[in-house]
Amino acid sequence: MWDTVLAQLDDVAQRLRLDTGIHAILRHPERELTVAVPVVMDDGLVKVFTGYRIQHSSARGPCKGGIRYHPDVDLSEVRALAALMTWKCAVVNIPYGGAKGGVRCDPVQMSEDEVCRMTRRFTAMIMPIIGSKRDIPAPDVNTNAQTMAWIADTVSMLERKTVIDIVTGKPISLGGSLGRKEATGRGAAIITAELLKRKRRRLSDTTVAVQGYGNVGSHAATIMDQMGCTIVAVSDVSGGLYNPHGLDIASINQHVTAHPKRLLEGYEAPGVEKITNDELLVSDVDVLIPAALEHQIRADNAPYV
Structure with missing residues (x-):
């Protein structure tokens, strides 16, 4: 991962014509x-x-x-x-x-x-x-x-x-x-809503998939659900859930809260299918929120996202 960050830094430094001394310092x-x-x-x-x-x-x-x-x-x-x-x-x-x-x-x-x-x-x-x-x-x-x-x-x-x-x-x-706990997820939701507004897309007509259902993903999904978006897929380390007509986020949150390890595993509801994290990343949705660990979108799957 460090090599990737250095490559990005080198590319941006060249584009900005960054002072060579500052560039050298930032590489270490x-x-x-x-x-x-x-x-x-x-x-x-x-x-x-x-x-x-x-x-x-x-x-x-x-x-x-x-x-x-x-x-x-x-x-x-x-x-x-x-x-x-x-x-x-x-x-x-x-x-x-x-x-x-x-x-x-x-x-x-x-x-x-x-x-x-x-x-x-x-x-x-x-x-x-x-x-x-x-x-x-x-x-x-x-x-x-x-x-x-x-x-x-x-x-x-x-x-x-x-x-x-x-x-x-x-x-x-x-x-x-x-507000600290939900701040990152709320920020993701607000930025997404603003982007959709600029694209003149109604939130009620927007489908969303969220990869990662920890502190960031769960709050992003909850807030976007409250905004009127249709959350069709969520996932965590235990696997994913999918319903093309929309998931019951409030019910999922109750399940995660009650789960001893705060995971999605074991959740069942009518119309909900089990999917993998990789399947979620390439699902047919308007908005994809990658809220899991790094390196989820890679050269091998980027063309399909």
């Missing part, structure tokens, strides 16, 4: 930290996870970027995501730089206590390079407000003072922002 992250994260699992055995925190650029301000927990987390991915945070903050003129972090693990197979212990140990390992004036983590894939609360609590204990400004995306009770 400022700081990379790889840590071993030993955790006592519920069975008493010790498992060592690998974690990363990468700061791509602090030229415009403190670094900013999420922390993700996923089996595919690696150095290349975290580097790329840190650089993309630099671009995103700069494009919308937010005075922050780019960073990203992650731990290679499968939280779906871990208990909450195991994830908590891993989070606290990972936090202690990256503490020397994070801070409200240096680098502020946030939620990302498989992390949430509770994860941020564990991070803030761990830093506060080690610093022996309250340090809730160490993260964003924390619980409202700890000073988090109202």
Whole structure:
């Protein structure tokens, strides 16, 4: 993934006639930290996870970027995501730089206590390079407000003072922002609605497929459903659901909330077919929202999307 980001940077630098010195600097992250994260699992055995925190650029301000927990987390991915945070903050003129972090693990197979212990140990390992004036983590894939609360609590204990400004995306009770949880999905829905408006297409005549039903995809689907669009397909890691006449998003949300792993698996309703993620990507719809992990639209399937 890092190679892809570098190729994009090189292409844009040439188009913009970017200063060669700035171009060279942007091709290299400022700081990379790889840590071993030993955790006592519920069975008493010790498992060592690998974690990363990468700061791509602090030229415009403190670094900013999420922390993700996923089996595919690696150095290349975290580097790329840190650089993309630099671009995103700069494009919308937010005075922050780019960073990203992650731990290679499968939280779906871990208990909450195991994830908590891993989070606290990972936090202690990256503490020397994070801070409200240096680098502020946030939620990302498989992390949430509770994860941020564990991070803030761990830093506060080690610093022996309250340090809730160490993260964003924390619980409202700890000073988090109202609307933060649904913000990304809402943004996707609003942008899509505005684009359809400019194309003079009515929302009620628009069919939508959403790949990924986590924090972003579920909120995007819910809000676009409320706007009047017809959500015909959704999917997550467990598979997809399809109904050409429209899915009952409220019913699906109730199912996901009740599911022990918050997945779509097991959902059944009249007229709903099971499909794969790949089938969803090439389904015949007006709007496709890819809200899963990166590299879903590739050279082999792009012509069919």
